[in-house]
Amino acid sequence: IEEAYPVIADLELRSANSFLKYCNFMKYGAVNPRKVFNRYYIGVKRPDTASMRSVLNSTDMLMVLKEVQPQSKKYVDLKQALAFYRDSLKTENHPLITKIKLNLERFRWQMPIESKNVVEVNIPDFSLTWFNSVDTLVNMKVCVGAKREPTYADKMKVFLKSGKLDDKPINHETPQLISVFNSIQVNPIWNIPVSIAQSEIYFQAIKDPFYLSNNNIKVYYKDKEIKDPDTIQWNRYSREKLPFKFKQGSGEGNALGKFKFIFENGSSIYLHDTNNKFGFKLSNRAISHGCVRIENPLKFAELLLKDQNQFDKLRMDVDLPPLDTTKMDRFAKILAKKADTANIYKLKPTWFATKKDIVVLITYYTAWVQNNKVQFRPDVYAYDELLLVEMKKNM
Secondary structure: OOOHHHHHHHHHHHHHHHHHHHHHHHHHOOOOHHHOOOOEOOOOEOOOHHHHHHHHHOOOHHHHHHHOOOOOHHHHHHHHHHHHHHHHHOOOOOHHHHHHHHHHHHHHOEOOOOOOEEEEEEOOOOEEEEEEOOEEEEEEEEEEEOOOOOOHHHHHHHHHHHOOHHHOOOOOOOOEEEEEEEEEEEOOOEEOOHHHHHHHHHHHHHHOOOHHHHOOEEEEEOOEEEOOHHHOOHHHOOHHHOOEEEEEOOOOOOOOOOEEEEEOOOOOOOEEOOOOHHHHHOOOOEEEOOOEEEOOHHHHHHHHEOOHHHHHHHHHHOOOOOOOHHHHHHHHHHHHHHHOOOOOOOOOOEEEEEOOOOEEEEEOOOEEEEOOEEEEOOOOOOHHHHHHHHHHHHO
């Protein structure tokens, strides 16, 4: 009997560990995505000491097992789809079953912000959907960041050794993040990122001395505007230590179009309009520098604004008539002021506050259920492969 004690103790420890591991996996996910993906900026909830003690101290194991099961409709629907595919395909080893399992894992990750109003950008679907509780307010196409080059990892090793920009690989992938909308900028100014200035603007300016003025791009040195940037001798400056800042003014040709939808994040990411409408006709819309271009910004702005009066002001700022016909005289005066050749009108950005507590979630789902049918999408950034490797390590 004494010889059995170590065996029984070991069995108890293993059972408790398996029980705890199962509960953590089901409630929080087997993988912490922030440790897997370089550009994952969502602080998902993870198991802590208190939650694990609660599981181990419970006297009702059946109740605990029920409580840790995810209850979201997205998860339940996809779980039912998994059962259907298992029965239909008669195998566990099938690409579609694997894809479903990977996205069940994603649906287990607990978001740090809860809201009835969530604007979800799904990168593999190239879509934006506004969910209001169980209803869908709007759905539209988006363009997201381009996939990084296949040799990115190898080139990054070279760049880390050399420090030369010519060796630096390009990575425009849109990050996964969660935040809350705070404002809309109409007729925005584009503060051109340093990476784009070094990799694109610098070469364009060398190639064409009038490129900057033709594209309404202003140049700043020590925060002071250079009045005649076309005279800058760019060959005198290395792009690694470019001392200038670049801003593209409001109006026609601005890369952000007429609308910029702003929310706090550490990656300078936002949703915006675009002058390149052709991109929305493409099947693979991973074509931007990282920010998200949206197909119908005017409709989106209307939903985000607090009231109809604000929306009429926004429409007039972009030369559209107000919906309230009593404001037509005011609109006519605005148009006349802009058309007055005697007094040069300088277009400037205007700001509008948005409704409160509208969450924006930029995420990555390659399988989900919609209208009782499983939707599968290509793994555009090859994130499924990374997640699968990590899940196997933790199982």
